[in-house]
Amino acid sequence: MTPASNLASLAALLADTTRATMCLALLDGRAWTAGELATHARVAPSTATAHLHRLIDGGLLVERRQGRHRYVQLADSSVADLIETLAGRVEDRAAPPVGLRAATVDAALRRGRTCYDHLAGRLGVGVTDAMTRAGLLDQSGGFALTPAGLAWLTDTLGVRAEELRSGRRPLARGCLDWTERRQHLAGSAGAGLCARFFEQGWVTRIGSGRAVRLTPPGAAALRDLLGLSGLD
Structure with missing residues (x-):
């Protein structure tokens, strides 16, 4: 893949409201379960799982297992920096909270x-x-x-x-x-x-x-x- 196509693939990962909502939530630095993220994003658990698989495959998130439980979190600080920077770029155009x-x-x-x-x-x-x-x-x-x-x-x-x-x-x-x-x-x-x-x-x-x-x-x-x- 070319650098341009890689960049487009990365942008596509965040070009979805549910996935963007999950990534913003994970900026708290903690690990969340798929169920917690589904509740936060207000989507069905199956929908949340599908989105999380895409984010993990794309390298933005990592999955960690602890006993029977599975958690996801941002892959590293560079991903957090990317998301925070992108949020800053759009904040001026965001509608005020209702x-x-x-x-x-x-x-x-x-x-x-x-x-x-x-x-x-x-x-x-x-x-x-x-x-x-x-x-x-x-x-x-x-x-x-x-x-x-x-x-x-x-x-x-x-x-x-x-x-x-x-x-x-x-x-x-x-x-x-x-x-x-x-x-x-x-x-x-x-x-x-x-x-x-x-x-x-x-x-x-x-x-x-x-x-x-x-x-x-x-x-x-x-x-x-x-x-x-x-x-x-």
Whole structure:
């Protein structure tokens, strides 16, 4: 197959509302069952299974087995980056949410959410900006964690150094936030920071989706650590 045909095949995988809905849901970084995704996308289980097979065969999702249960999740962080970037391209043309429930969900996602394994929304951008002001991140020539930032992550937050060096991911990378239109911290540093926020109880999920809420202890920690307030 030519590069053009490969690109067309990839685009075709997401050119379906049900498959796009599933991929957006999986941006929360967790593994879902086919039944959970069927309920979320409001389709029959058999329909969900057919769509999931296409996404797995196309390399966007992977399947994992645990006992009698089968779970699917995004193949890796590069797939999450692709979907988040595409979502950002169409957000300006999206119709405003209709109804109280849709508007509530939309507002929660804009306040704070997970983008695969790092924080996004106003929360993610706010933390990124505060780290930059504190000299922990350098955005002047790209997106880089400073020596002080590395020490802050490992010594202050307790992120393990081996987590930051795992795999082929960059240590720090900017990810364009599709609601804020600005960069938030991704890469292994963003993943480690997000994991610590959950472990410490500083953020908690809202329902079963991607939206997260900053807890009172989290708000206090951000004030103490980064001088950041107004996100709770």
